[in-house]
Amino acid sequence: MLIDIIAGARPNFMKIAPIIRAIDARAAAGGRLRYRLVHTGQHYDASMSGAFFEQLGIPEPQVNLEVGSGTQAEQTGAIMIRYEQLLREAPSSLCLVVGDVTSTMACAIVAQKLHVPVAHVEAGIRSGDWTMPEEINRMVTDAITNWFFTTSETANANLRNAGVGQERIFFVGNTMIDTLLHHRPxxxxxxxxxxxxxxxxxxxxxxxxxxxxxxxxxxxxxxxxxxxxxxxxxxxxxxxxxxxxxxxxxxxxxxxxxxxxxxxxxxxxxxxxxxxxxxxxxxxxxxxxxxxxxxxxxxxxxxxxxxxxxxxxxxxxxxxxxxxxxxxxxxxxAGEWKKGGIPEKWDGKTAQRIVDALEELIDMRAVAAH
CATH class of the missing domain: 3.40.50.2000 (Glycogen Phosphorylase B;)
Known part of the structure; x- marks a missing residue:
């Protein structure tokens, strides 16, 4: 099963790095998941060149849509046109989007219109502030997502309140924390x-x-x-x-x-x-x-x-x-700041849980196809 992993901005790459590691490890052990890393080119930054990928242990993307800068509408349109062309020429079995940037929303829309199911990592989070472009991206993406990978029980509740069935919600934790703990040394x-x-x-x-x-x-x-x-x-x-x-x-x-x-x-x-x-x-x-x-x-x-x-x-x-x-x-x-604690499942094992769920979904789809 070929999964498109979509990334377009710096935070996306921090979120996908542990997922790529987990898929690679599972594939080495005989797993069936394979991925195609699609960089939309939404953000270009010198610090996002080779050294950044090397630091995070991310391979060079197999595909770079090279969208570049522009208004949100210009970027959304360009990403959709180029990702649609990619899927028509070389279809994938699943579109995995992360976070809440323009690339997340744009690729989710294209995938669904071409009948490619969508999984959203970091689904269900909400600020309630519609002046933030990211909030619109989250809401649109979650409105057309098939499977939701969440970071918290609050996100789970947001999705349930929007009518998403519990069977489509996977409370897995936070891949940003996987990356943080992996690289902390x-x-x-x-x-x-x-x-x-x-x-x-x-x-x-x-x-x-x-x-x-x-x-x-x-x-x-x-x-x-x-x-x-x-x-x-x-x-x-x-x-x-x-x-x-x-x-x-x-x-x-x-x-x-x-x-x-x-x-x-x-x-x-x-x-x-x-x-x-x-x-x-x-x-x-x-x-x-x-x-x-x-x-x-x-x-x-x-x-x-x-x-x-x-x-x-x-x-x-x-x-x-x-x-x-x-x-x-x-x-x-004055030393009066709260000590704080670590939220549930922010333990560095989120990507493994995501891959477990994806393999389970593959098996369910295979059974359904027969």
């Missing part, structure tokens, strides 16, 4: 770490890329100022997202405590996180990594599609008002 100190005089537990990591936080000069300046004031003189390592960089180009000099660096490779970024006092972010995936690494996380959003990082983990929703940072950071410095 290999986290690597960034080149600038010693040059900036950084020491464990004596700096912050900040990542900002949500439009509401970074598209306006005044709003971004207020956020950065609040971060610096709350950090009490500790350095703030700021790997700058390309979207954020565009706004920074029109701003004046950043406060001295802000140490602007390029986006970091996976192993270097997580070294920074694991050794930080805390992380300040508007990302979703980083809140998961902080939870497992036991690092306090302050999320500059009003909602999250990963509530388990708040209810169980080390994350707190601070909101988008810069004034909310000061009292939260005061609690951190």
């Amino acid at each position: 290999n986290f690597a100190k960034p080149d600038f770490f010693d040059a900036l005089g950084l020491t464990r537990g004596a700096y912050f990591v900040a990542t900002l890329h949500r439009p509401a936080n970074v598209d306006g000069i005044e709003g971004l300046a207020r956020l950065l100022d609040a971060i610096v004031k709350g950090a009490r003189g500790l350095p703030v390592i700021f790997p700058v997202h390309p979207r954020t960089a565009k706004t920074l180009q029109t701003m004046g000099a950043l406060p001295d405590a802000i140490r602007q660096v390029d986006p970091q490779p996976y192993l270097q970024f997580n070294y920074l996180v694991e050794n930080a006092l805390a992380v300040i972010t508007d990302s979703g995936g980083i809140t998961e990594e902080c939870t497992v690494l036991g690092i306090p996380c302050l999320t500059l959003r009003d909602s999250t599609e990963r509530p388990e990082t708040v209810s169980t983990g080390t994350n707190e929703l601070i909101g988008t008002d810069p004034a909310a940072l000061a009292p939260a950071l005061e609690r951190l410095f």
Whole structure:
């Protein structure tokens, strides 16, 4: 059985890496699953070239649709046209999509229209915020998915509430955590770490890329100022997202405590996180990594599609008002931040459970065909 594994943006590759390892291991033991890695080319980043794939142990994609940049509509249309052409020329038996980027939704739509069943890894998560493109991608993808691989009981409940039968939901855990735990022994100190005089537990990591936080000069300046004031003189390592960089180009000099660096490779970024006092972010995936690494996380959003990082983990929703940072950071410095725990099935074995389920589905389809 040939499975298309779809990836189009950096977080996707972190999510598929353990699935590829698990399929390869099962195939070596006589398993019947085979995969075709399809890179849509939705995002191109120099750090996503050979070194990134090498770090994560991902083979070069068998197919690159080379869609490139553009508006969401342009990217969606281009991905659909090129993936449809691929499936017509060389059909697969299943389309496996991960996460919530444009590629996830676009390839799911194409597959279903060509009668190729769809499995969605990280299905069922919801922020309730329709201003986020990712929320629309999640909802559309889950509306046409056959089999749902979920990260939490909250996601399971979201799907059941939408009318999905329990027999189509597989609570497997979180492949991002598989990747994190697999590579944790290999986290690597960034080149600038010693040059900036950084020491464990004596700096912050900040990542900002949500439009509401970074598209306006005044709003971004207020956020950065609040971060610096709350950090009490500790350095703030700021790997700058390309979207954020565009706004920074029109701003004046950043406060001295802000140490602007390029986006970091996976192993270097997580070294920074694991050794930080805390992380300040508007990302979703980083809140998961902080939870497992036991690092306090302050999320500059009003909602999250990963509530388990708040209810169980080390994350707190601070909101988008810069004034909310000061009292939260005061609690951190007072030693009053919650210790947190690790959500159920975030144990590094998610990909194995996914492959188990896929093999079971193959057997069920084979029986049904006869």
